[in-house]
Amino acid sequence: MDLHYRPISPADDLTLDDSFTTDTVFEVRSAPLGFQLEPTPVDPPLRKVFPPDDDDPPADGFVAVDDELRGFISVEIADWHRRLVVRQLTVAPSHRGRGVGRRLMELALDHGRDNGARTVWLETSNVNVPAIRAYQRMGFALAGLDTTLYRGTPAEGEVALYLAKPL
Template identity: 45%
Template structure:
């Protein structure tokens, strides 16, 4: 049976690190720039590119995220999402989202996005925001399918020494139609 529950780092750490977080892609988004503009071009690549997404660096005391959920199936962790709410701009940052390769395409990633969006609404956030790589075309297609739109990019975030050629950071946002009015707005309307 599949179960989604809050992560318990003490108990889950080993199985979390065993979760397959890699992706393979035959297409990448190439950033085309002029002095005053950027655009993205969807391009085939040959051979396909495979990347592993690191996680261990962000499981310690100084981790970036505050809340996380795992999906479990038959005692195996098959999915993980982790996020934090940023009070100053009322944005939830989705730091991690992975579904084990052989469980992809079954709605688990979408269920995680719904969960994070629900948690964000309850916390009074106005949007969910994330960073992904311009070579991670499968994730980009997935996020767009979930309603995220591109809201920015950074050509200098990744160190070229450890990145794929031309790899850039892309930022995506999912605005939330909030049913819970933030305190500041409620007070102004009184």
């Protein structure tokens, strides 16, 4: 079936398997005046399963659907600095690698531009190498990191990576 893309509706159930498996993680090495990301093989491969999301439902974003939900992106615009923040981008495992995530991101970027955003920004973990590589292919670059964001959470030990690109 052909996928259809449309804005998120409050009635949409955005429950999708967002787990991933990777055989590489980015180890974060600290230097006196900065950090370096070093691709590091992991054996056995790391399988990451995210806990259920208890955030408020997204107000803005887009879905990819055929007979069921195949992907979604939720976004918000931070008014004070006109930044489009990608809260979540998820594609069903059966539809990964088919351009669904890229198309959802394109729709979100157009939405940001239409609403005066100057930059798009997102956060992911140093172990989510498949997502980092996808974002890099979409033109995102590392904008910063936080070694403390996940303390006391199920992601303890991971490092938050922030990626951005101008609109």
